[in-house]
Every structure is written in C-alpha cells, then in structure tokens.
Amino acid sequence: MDTQVLLMHLLSGLSLSGAGNLNRFVAVDTPMTMTNARQYCRSNHVDLASLRDAQDLQQLHDMRSNSTRWIGLNDDPATSMQTIDVYTNSWKWSFEYASGYLNFKSGEPDFKNDEEVCVWMDSDGSWRNQECSSLRHFLCFSGSPSKPDYHLVFEMKTWEDARDHCRFWFVDLAVIKSQKENDHAKSKFWLLFVQLSSNAWIGLYREPWAWQDGSLSEFRHWVPGQPNNMGGNAMCVKLVPDGFICTDCRDVYPFFCTRALKQTILKITISSDLDLTDPNVQDNILQQFGATLTNAGKTDFHLSWSVPPKRKPEPAAAADEEVCDPSSSALMSSALEISVKTTFNQSQQN
Structure with a gap:
C-alpha cells in the first residue's frame, strides 16, 4: 500500500476537533515580586512562562499587549x-x-x-x-x-x-x-x-540566563542594550512591548504563567505491504502524518513508534501438515503494531 494512501486510511474517522494549538499561558494581574510570582505559578499552574519561539511571544503580546509582566527568565551569578x-x-x-x-x-x-x-x-x-x-x-x-x-x-x-x-x-x-x-x-x-x-x-x-522551569529553549528577545546588569541586582526578566528587560527581582509586576496541559494519546495498528521495520519507511510515514496534522492546524504534538514485544514462535508444523511455499512470502502483507503518540495541548480543567 502506498504511504500516502496508508495515511488516508489512518486519518479517516480520526476526529481532530478541539485539539488545536491552544494558548499555553495564563495572565495573572496581581502584582508580585519575582519570587512570589514563581511560587504562585508553581502552586496553581506549572511555572513562570518560558518562551519557545516568536509565536509564544506573540501570544503573550496578544493577551496583554501594553503591560509589563514577569516571565520565567532569570540569572543568579x-x-x-x-x-x-x-x-x-x-x-x-x-x-x-x-x-x-x-x-x-x-x-x-x-x-x-x-x-x-x-x-x-x-x-x-x-x-x-x-x-x-x-x-x-x-x-x-x-x-x-x-x-x-x-x-x-x-x-x-x-x-x-x-x-x-x-x-x-x-x-x-x-x-x-x-x-x-x-x-x-x-x-x-x-x-x-x-x-x-x-x-x-x-x-x-x-550560560548566564536560563528559564526557571528548566526549559532548554534558546529563544531570547532582548531590548537593544539588554541585558545590562550594571548594578548587580537586575537578575530577573520582565516582558515589555519591545522585548525582554532585566530588572531587580524585588520589583513588583503582574506576570505570565505556563498553563497546565493534558495529553491525548492515539494508538494505531498498521498493516501494509511496506516494510514497516525499515527506519526510512517509518520516518516517511511520521513526516507525512506530522504534515497532515500541521495542515489541519495542529502544532503541539509528538509522534513516535513503539514496537510491541516479539511474540513467541509458533510450534513447528507436523511433518504431514502443508508447508507454505517460501517463494510466496513476498506476496504476503507484513504487519507491525505501533503506537503513534500524538500529544495535543489542552487546558487543564480547574
């Protein structure tokens, strides 16, 4: 079966509604110090906001475009x-x-x-x-x-x-x-x-600046001239309309938290005449599967293969039992059970 046809079979009947790229962040309007803001986020959500890319930055600006708020970037020499x-x-x-x-x-x-x-x-x-x-x-x-x-x-x-x-x-x-x-x-x-x-x-x-939730994101959007910790106390970062500015952690601002998320896991069994143990075939299928999800407007997902344990071999056939012609095996469809894990961000129900 052609890979593209195979994907059409996989996706037919699969409902993707309600699993879009939902907002990852929560805006908290109560001004706090960085320490108290972090404690609040960790108690009620995940942590102070960490940004992965310009799309995350745009989400925050869309939520509170003119405000100054803490995010989770800091330093502590x-x-x-x-x-x-x-x-x-x-x-x-x-x-x-x-x-x-x-x-x-x-x-x-x-x-x-x-x-x-x-x-x-x-x-x-x-x-x-x-x-x-x-x-x-x-x-x-x-x-x-x-x-x-x-x-x-x-x-x-x-x-x-x-x-x-x-x-x-x-x-x-x-x-x-x-x-x-x-x-x-x-x-x-x-x-x-x-x-x-x-x-x-x-x-x-x-590496002077790091996200407090341990994120490895290298995304930075410093205001020109920043970071500039000349006084030695500007070790926390606030988001302003123009970008990131380092400032004293004792200052008081509202802040952004990262929202708690859920996962949706889809398990699919594939039967095909393709060699599903071939890494190139697997990569091709997952790339096309990912492209299909992206085209459907889904961006927060992860795909992976999970090969089940090998089954015990069947008992040897008795001498008088019919034995399949080995030459016909090339015509038989190979079967491989996989788990395609598709993780979508969904708001936690509070």
Missing part, C-alpha cells in the same frame, strides 16, 4: 561563581562534560558588565573569565575527557572560533577536571608564557 553544573545558571564545558573541578583565580569570576562568560588559563594555571569576543591563543584536547591530551594552538581567535577550530582538528576545547590535568594542560604551553607572557582559552563557559 552569586550561586554559580564557585560551582559547576550541567543544568541552568551554571558553568559548562564546551564538550558538555560534567566536572566539579574549578580553578579560578582569587576574585574571579567577576562577570564584569554581565559579558565575561568564557574562561582562559593564566600563566600560573589559574583561570579567569573574559568576554568571549577577545582574541587569545587556545588549548584543545584529543583522546577522551577521561584521558585527555592537550594541544596548544598559537593562532589568536575568539572563544567560539577557537572551539570550532578544536572541534575540526581535535575533539574540542580543553576539558580539565582535576589539578593533575590542570598541571598537564599548563605544561603544554609554558614556553608561550615565558616568551610572550600570554594565556589561552579553555573549554569552560557560562
């Missing part, structure tokens, strides 16, 4: 100055390797102008944070994070360009997870220090 974590508001390695080791110089990191989020190694092996656009030599690693070897590159690059260079020629910018490895890395470029009194990028960096 104080809690991460001497800690490392692979999650929000934390130091990370370019290679996405978790390590608790840090070796910052006394008084570092200082987060000057909220822009010094990349790290370089000094001549004594200590680390300092700096703007990622600065030009420096850099240190790459080869092998694996559990057993790295380090390589000094004498070219001068920004942190991002250095990372790309290391990923092309080696593995990544240097990952350093112990004092022994730090000494090893420093030894690779002692001559550079002696001759040039220079230093080198390593792979540590910090």
